[in-house]
Amino acid sequence: MDDAEYEEFISSVTPIESADGIDSYRNTVAMACPACDEPFDDAVVCTDEYNSLELSLELDLCVTTHEGDAVIFTHKP
Template identity: 55%
Template sequence: MEDFEQLVSSLTPREENDEIKLYQNTVSVACPVCEEPFDDLVACKKTETSLEQIEPLDICVTVHEGSPLLFTHKH
């Protein structure tokens, strides 16, 4: 993903730990995968990360510098 820094500069940081960094999309930025507004961006810091899904979500996935980026879309 070429414009990662530009993308995250438009998002609101919500959580960070050793495995992920979570950003909330409060300004309806379009998902780079499906071009629809997304709810959250989960930037994985490791190549292998386990995530717990609390609610049903559609997820678009891409990779930035070898790490997965998950764009969540709530139903």
């Protein structure tokens, strides 16, 4: 995603937590996922070179990048 899209994304979602190179956000405004156009539930931005995600639920994932960081959008199936 480009800078304008990323700025809009970050200014729209609500930060949940930031730990171990993973910033988590909740989509409290029913923002459309840029990949599939369905509203996503949560989003994570991976800011370290390598990151591991431990999922507690079975989730559908959409993925993009911003300046080398992976940006992942989750959807409950």
